[in-house]
Amino acid sequence: MEFSFSNDNQKALACGCTVVVKPSEFTPLTALAAADLALQAGIPAGALNVVMGNAPEIGGELMQSTQVRKITFTGSTAVGKKLMAGSANTVKKVSLELGGNAPCIVFDDADIDVAVKGSLAAKFRNSGQTCVCANRILVQEGIYEKFASAFVKAVQSLQVGNGLEESTSQGPLINEAAVEKVEKFVGDATSKGANIMLGGKRHSLGMSFYEPTVVGNVSNDMLLFREEVFGPVAPLIPFKTEEEAIHLANDTNAGLAAYMFTKSIARSWRVSEALEYGLVGVNEGLISTEVAPFGGVKQSGLGREGSKYGMDDYLEIKYVCMGNLG
Ligand SMILES: NC(=O)c1ccc[n+]([C@@H]2O[C@H](COP(=O)([O-])OP(=O)(O)OC[C@H]3O[C@@H](n4cnc5c(N)ncnc54)[C@H](O)[C@@H]3O)[C@@H](O)[C@H]2O)c1
Numbered sequence: 001m002e003f004s005f006s007n008d009n010q011k012a013l014a015c016g017c018t019v020v021v022k023p024s025e026f027t028p029l030t031a032l033a034a035a036d037l038a039l040q041a042g043i044p045a046g047a048l049n050v051v052m053g054n055a056p057e058i059g060g061e062l063m064q065s066t067q068v069r070k071i072t073f074t075g076s077t078a079v080g081k082k083l084m085a086g087s088a089n090t091v092k093k094v095s096l097e098l099g100g101n102a103p104c105i106v107f108d109d110a111d112i113d114v115a116v117k118g119s120l121a122a123k124f125r126n127s128g129q130t131c132v133c134a135n136r137i138l139v140q141e142g143i144y145e146k147f148a149s150a151f152v153k154a155v156q157s158l159q160v161g162n163g164l165e166e167s168t169s170q171g172p173l174i175n176e177a178a179v180e181k182v183e184k185f186v187g188d189a190t191s192k193g194a195n196i197m198l199g200g201k202r203h204s205l206g207m208s209f210y211e212p213t214v215v216g217n218v219s220n221d222m223l224l225f226r227e228e229v230f231g232p233v234a235p236l237i238p239f240k241t242e243e244e245a246i247h248l249a250n251d252t253n254a255g256l257a258a259y260m261f262t263k264s265i266a267r268s269w270r271v272s273e274a275l276e277y278g279l280v281g282v283n284e285g286l287i288s289t290e291v292a293p294f295g296g297v298k299q300s301g302l303g304r305e306g307s308k309y310g311m312d313d314y315l316e317i318k319y320v321c322m323g324n325l326g
């Protein structure tokens with residue numbers, strides 16, 4: 001039996017495990033709808049189970065259970081660490097898909113249009129609320145001004161509104177706490193010398209809408225650099241050399257996704273190798289796909305989802321030595 005906190009249960013079921021899902025208290029209906037579809041599709045009753053309620057209580061109960069052989073969790077690094085510690089007593093396998101702090105490096109040999117389009121996609125998908133969203137856009141000095149003005153123009157064209165309307169590309173943040181976090185990070189940056197190039201406040205639509213925002217001259221002492229903002233705020237950070245970009249990109253405990261824009265194949269390989277990340281996009285802002293191994297290094301997690309490697313986390317190797325049968 002696998003005790004899953006995430007919705008990525010296909011691999012567990014395919015490997016013959018039964019699954020208990022504990023969805024986020026903020027999005028419970030998605031998991032219930034998926035479970036209903038699973039029943040309709042013929043997954044046997046009892047193979048995929050959904051439990052709602054108090055997260056630490058449910059987590060505590062199932063982490064102590066010796067019937068549960070594996071925990072897989074998608075969420076913050078702070079909660080992931082608790083689950084890893086809690087799983088030690090019964091020596092469970094753990095897969096952790098945790099927080100990121102993705103650098104997006106724009107070198108001065110990049111195609112500007114490709115870099116703007118890719119950075120926009122990497123930053124603003126789901127209004128900045130994915131673990132692989134670009135969190136820090138590092139721009140080489142020679143093209144900083146040109147990139148910044150083209151990027152601001154592109155961000156201005158994003159339509160904020162009701163997600164059920166065709167023209168909308170930016171929805172609200174998950175809740176009020178998320179908006180307060182964004183406000184805190186932007187306030188911290190401006191108090192330390194960064195400049196708002198676009199947005200920088202709650203959206204006139206109210207509720208938990210925040211304006212798509214670009215902040216210039218961000219540096220490594222600011223929260224926008226150090227932590228995951230998880231919202232529609234793009235910090236621009238100037239750099240001089242490739243070495244400096246790699247140093248800045250790796251200056252974090254996170255190591256999930258990284259992006260770079262360059263026309264040089266040699267630089268693509270060199271920098272990809274130097275980046276301490278599980279996923280690297282070169283001239284691409286959308287890199288997640290079920291056919292590639294997805295997961296982080298450092299404190300972004302353990303294990304991989306997707307591809308044939310994703311199955312390994314749900315299997316155990318057994319060695320059987322047979323002799324003297326004849
Ligand atoms: N690496 C990935 O694949 C991936 C994918 C999506 C999101 N994330 C990360 O998730 C974070 C945002 O998601 P979030 O705000 O929902 O994260 P979160 O850690 O706050 O919550 C995630 C889940 O953990 C549960 N939880 C909280 N405390 C718990 C406890 N003590 N025991 C058991 N369960 C507990 C919550 O109920 C919720 O279902 C970001 O850091 C993002 O980068 C990572």
Ligand SMILES: O=CCCC(=O)O
Pocket residue numbers: 129130131132288
């Ligand atoms: O939040 C991370 C999920 C991965 C993705 O959708 O790209």
